[in-house]
Amino acid sequence: MRVPLIAGNWKMNKTVSEAVAFAQELKCLAPFPGVEVLICPPYPALAPVAEVLAGTEIALGAQNVHWEDAGAYTGEVSPPMLKAAGCRYVIIGHSERRQYFGETDEIIQRKLKAAFRHGLIPILCVGENLEVRERGGTFDLIARQLEGALSGISEEEIGELVIAYEPVWAIGTGRNARPEDAQEVNYFIRDWLARRYSPEKAGSWRIQYGGSVTPDNAAELLAQPDIDGALVGGASLKVESFAAIIRAAAKAKGA
Numbered sequence: 722m723r724v725p726l727i728a729g730n731w732k733m734n735k736t737v738s739e740a741v742a743f744a745q746e747l748k749c750l751a752p753f754p755g756v757e758v759l760i761c762p763p764y765p766a767l768a769p770v771a772e773v774l775a776g777t778e779i780a781l782g783a784q785n786v787h788w789e790d791a792g793a794y795t796g797e798v799s800p801p802m803l804k805a806a807g808c809r810y811v812i813i814g815h816s817e818r819r820q821y822f823g824e825t826d827e828i829i830q831r832k833l834k835a836a837f838r839h840g841l842i843p844i845l846c847v848g849e850n851l852e853v854r855e856r857g858g859t860f861d862l863i864a865r866q867l868e869g870a871l872s873g874i875s876e877e878e879i880g881e882l883v884i885a886y887e888p889v890w891a892i893g894t895g896r897n898a899r900p901e902d903a904q905e906v907n908y909f910i911r912d913w914l915a916r917r918y919s920p921e922k923a924g925s926w927r928i929q930y931g932g933s934v935t936p937d938n939a940a941e942l943l944a945q946p947d948i949d950g951a952l953v954g955g956a957s958l959k960v961e962s963f964a965a966i967i968r969a970a971a972k973a974k975g976a
């Protein structure tokens with residue numbers, strides 16, 4: 722049985738004090754039976770938020786990471802730094818990183834390897850843009866992104882991995898994928914992983930959906946059998962809407 726993962730990706734939002742206030746408020750609503758809850762604040766807020774979350778089951782994650790452990794890489798943050806700050810997860814290959822910061826499949830692969838090496842759980846983001854969806858190229862593109870990110874990563878090397886299917890046209894647009902369309906892609910991803918790694922592991926991979934998830938559409942999306950949680954942007958910035966999505970996940974998965 723896969724425990725759904727509801728993750729808040731705050732992107733470039735919230736100062737340290739705003740992040741700490743959010744974490745304190747969310748902590749008052751915990752525990753969240755049947756659901757794993759994760760928040761991913763910007764770098765400066767990681768350690769202060771970790772202090773607030775200590776002793777709770779709410780997990781902490783980063784939105785990005787460098788692949789080296791240390792060195793002359795101005796502005797970058799390494800996996801050991803994230804571990805020391807209290808992170809369990811790290812988002813890798815978000816479409817905004819690919820689009821605005823030139824992240825290629827090769828870079829994403831290096832980051833994944835570094836995360837596995839240091840025991841961080843990566844959330845690998847994949848997803849097509851509108852033009853690709855409209856010409857029917859979604860599955861080919863998703864397969865290429867998975868291949869590009871995971872090709873050099875062996876069964877032995879791979880640790881716990883979460884995939885987030887995030888259609889680019891659904892991110893921040895208010896236009897979510899239809900639940901049946903998201904289900905179809907998530908099933909495709911599970912099948913791809915089953916063929917690449919042990920088929921016995923197929924049932925254990927957690928595959929999220931992300932893209933305009935709100936309290937209004939979360940239940941329907943999360944009721945799909947291969948949608949194991951959500952990567953939430955805008956609606957994760959307010960405790961009220963984030964908590965409503967967590968409750969919808971628990972209900973949809975019968976927790």
Ligand SMILES: O=C[C@H](O)COP(=O)(O)O
Nearest residue numbers: 730892893932933954955
């Ligand atoms: O990482 C989160 C996604 O980019 C979704 O963002 P959104 O919920 O604001 O559409």
